[in-house]
Amino acid sequence: MRERGNFYHDTYEAYFFMNGEKNLIKLHLDFMDFRLLMSNYGLNPTETIYKYVAESLQIEAFKEGLKTEVHRFAFYNDALFTLYFYNDGNQIYRITSDSVNLVDNGTDGVLFLKDAVTEPFLVHKPEDDLSLFDDYIISKMHFDKEILNEAEYKIVLSLWFYSLFFGSIMRTKPILALIGPKKSGKTSALAKIGVLLMGENFEVTPLSSDEKDFDAAITNQYFVAIDNADSAIKWFNNKLAIAATGGSIKKRELHTTNKLVEFPIKSYLAITSNSPKFRRDDVAERLLILKLERINKVISENKLRENILKNRENILSEIIYHHLPEIIKALKENPVSFDVGSFRMADFADFSLRVARYANIESTVKKILSKLSKQQSHFTLEYDTTFELLLEWLKKNHNREVRSVELHHELSDLASEKQIDFFYKDKCRAFAQHLRNIISNLSEFIKVEERMASGRKRLYRFAQKDDGENNV
Structure with missing residues (x-):
């Protein structure tokens, strides 16, 4: 050999x-x-x-x-400002800010492992930039404009898509969450992205109750689309948090009885849901939440896939020859990391702001990140009875300082009075921990102060925000 x-x-x-x-x-x-x-x-x-x-x-x-180091899909060498994009035909598109070359797998010591699902592709240098990715995917989506407007949603989705090619400089990877009612195009949107990148064998994956199925997907595929994540599955929140932070999965190796092997998670994860149960605060702050609205005119799934497959190499040609070199140039001209503020997914925020500065939309993207943080907090608190009761309690307790045990007692009484099912009614310690967990989310909507008093007592003060303070 x-x-x-x-x-x-x-x-x-x-x-x-x-x-x-x-x-x-x-x-x-x-x-x-x-x-x-x-x-x-x-x-x-x-x-x-x-x-x-x-x-x-x-x-x-x-x-x-x-x-x-063995790679899948793409690898970005930030020291050389060079992107290597694998075509799954044992060749690599080596891309810089001013050149695109097709080279053999292994060139420059960069090795890619073939993906069992992905179809090989070859691209050509297009004469014009026709915005095919926008035409075939982004512009076909119907966004719910409650917090972000349509232009802002398009910027977020574009930045997320192009971040897929630069995963090697992002240890933490945001999870794209498409939330919306039936027939809002959630599944179709992810299927089209997957078919563009992987070819006709790509399929979205229904959420399985078996943890092993999820583990296998996120440790073996670069892009995983979980469809209809509406069930309350015990392990799902934990796995989402691990996947977003670039952790690893420990699994027993096949054909052995007791050998545990660590499998690093390097995949990008996207989810669709109509009634999401993955609202835990540490999960929500790792989501890019894009809300969709129902589409009146629905096109068949097969027709949508067929359109992408027919134009796959043309769209990838435009991405490889026009868009990726520009992003590399943006990263090259803005090498210094940015202050990303309170946005938790710092790697994605830093990537986005470096690209945004180059494109002269830095202030717009900062505003979008701020809105996304509020979207995350809203997502966490939307069905949280603690938040619902606290807003009611505030009507008579504006700016009052209170201990968590007192607050728990008063919210429990209020829940009984209003006939609201309060999960923490008989769980004072669990309530105190939950309150600490959601403080940053609460502060998006109300004023929150906390301090430690004598005897290690934690005191809170809540107050309504002025109308202007709630504007993003």
């Missing part, structure tokens, strides 16, 4: 790179390219020796192979 290529490894996996084919193969029993490689030597997965050969090759890769 050494005559045909080279062994590599990263922290978790072993690989073999075929020099002639420029194909990187994961040395794992369940990886199809590995099975094909073994078949060239007359080895079949059903044979006992197959497993031992696989383990021997893995050991060889870790002992004698070069340690490297």
Whole structure:
């Protein structure tokens, strides 16, 4: 095998790179390219020796192979201001601010692993920038303009989409959440983005009650679209928080009894929902919440997919030759990180503001980020009875200082009086913790002060905001 290529490894996996084919193969029993490689030597997965050969090759890769970083989809080298975009045909589009070149996988030491779903593509240099991505995807969406206007929504969605190509400089990745009623185009929007990037084999994934299905998706695919996330599934909030912060999933390795392996999460996650249950405060602050409204004229899913597939290479050509070089130029001319204020997803905010400064829309994007923070807080508190009761309590207790135990007692009484189902009615300690968790969300809508008094007592003061203070 050494005559045909080279062994590599990263922290978790072993690989073999075929020099002639420029194909990187994961040395794992369940990886199809590995099975094909073994078949060239007359080895079949059903044979006992197959497993031992696989383990021997893995050991060889870790002992004698070069340690490297293996990529999926795209990799941005911020030291060289160079983006590498894999076409899943063992070739890479190497993109700078002033050039686009098609090179072999492995060029500049950059190695990509083939995705089982993605269809290879080839692009051409378009004569004109026709805004095809906007025409086929963004402009087809019907946004609910309650907090953001249509132009602001389009800016957010565009920045999120282009951030997909720069995930290597964003450890934390915002989760795109499309929220809206049935027939609002949520599923179609994500399907079109997935088909554009991955090809006709891409499908949105219904939310499964099985945690293992979710883990498999976010550790094996670069872009995952979870559809109809409306069920209250116990583990879902925790997994969303881990996925957004670039954590890892511990799983028992297949074909072993007790070996736990860490799988890093490098995927971008998007969700659709009609009645979301993932409103926990630490999850909401990691969401890019785009609200959609019902569409009167619905086009069939097959027709929408067909339109994207027919124009896939034209749209990608425009993105690769016109848009990505401009973003690289923006990052190159604005290398210093920005003060992103209170927006929690700092990596995305920093990327957005660097691009915005180059495009002369920095103040607009800052305003959008502020509105998104308010959208996140609204999302968290929308069905929170603590917030509902606190607003009612404030009518007679404006600017009054109170301990959490007193507040809990008074809100519980108020809940009984108003016949409101208050989850924390008999849970004083849990209420105190919940109150601390949502303080930043509450401060978007009311004035909040807290201080520590003697005896480690935490005191709160709440007051209504003036009308002007509620404007974003």
